[in-house]
């Protein structure tokens with residue numbers, strides 16, 4: 001294995017009684033947020049132009065067999081609205097969950113919130129404010145983004161991965177020893193100590209589990225102590241226990257003053273209960289934004305309630321998918337107007 005020799009790193013196995021503990025005292029508190037961020041997003045829209053080619057009524061087969069000329073094809077540009085006037089707010093200490101079916105716009109919204117659409121400003125409109133001000137470089141530096149598809153080096157161990165990133169990402173003002181200590185603190189805060197010497201691995205090389213891998217991705221972002229942590233589907237591929245553990249970890253980060261925004265496909269009911277607020281997207285529109293605990297009552301007031309007790313997240317997803325009673329007859333849950 002290549003290891004770190006090439007970049008001049010010495011990775012000693014940590015000695016529990018030595019330097020790390022002392023360094024904790026003089027390093028800035030890593031897990032607490034020194035710069036709390038309240039994130040507001042108002043009327044966020046995202047539109048893309050899609051080129052559609054029309055065959056002027058000729059069948060594709062005929063065009064292949066008889067050949068086609070450019071005049072047979074008409075190209076039209078159509079505008080597709082991916083996000084339509086999405087508004088919400090999330091404060092330090094809170095977890096905002098963005099729920100919705102596949103293709104409803106969750107990742108697009110997260111990218112917008114993380115300031116990743118700013119370059120293509122014609123497609124994006126709306127206002128995103130951090131502490132009531134337009135995002136600055138300072139805010140961008142304080143934002144961590146955990147993508148759906150993490151890119152980790154498969155041959156490195158968990159500890160090597162975090163130490164390597166720590167040395168690359170932390171400011172020059174910290175010594176090498178301090179940077180290694182930061183990596184070790186994150187490692188233990190994210191519950192990765194047990195697998196610190198296991199390699200990351202990939203589909204060909206056996207390595208850490210899916211849940212541990214997600215934790216490494218989060219740890220990777222935690223190294224720079226972000227105040228705002230945005231996560232795209234951090235529980236995808238995890239069983240419900242591992243998903244619960246991971247969201248519990250997010251909960252404890254929120255308790256330390258971080259602002260957490262996460263998208264989630266199918267949270268279990270106990271995971272759902274950990275969300276402070278939820279935003280439900282359906283085809284790019286917001287059908288609910290508010291406290292997670294009040295979502296069921298809100299839809300009941302509109303005349304929709306499940307006919308038997310069910311996971312609120314499943315109920316909201318059914319609504320976002322536009323599932324009505326008639327589509328569910330004969331099985332599954334039925335969402336019926338409340339009597």
Ligand SMILES: Nc1ncnc2c1ncn2[C@@H]1O[C@H](COP(=O)(O)OP(=O)(O)OP(=O)(O)O)[C@@H](O)[C@H]1O
Nearest residue numbers: 048050080082100101102103104105106107108109
């Ligand atoms: N640049 C683009 N051009 C065309 N269509 C796009 C573009 N970006 C996103 N889309 C479409 O917008 C919709 C929303 O995509 P997005 O990835 O945000 O959905 P999602 O809710 O995160 O889905 P999933 O849960 O499957 O990841 C999808 O139908 C996608 O194909």
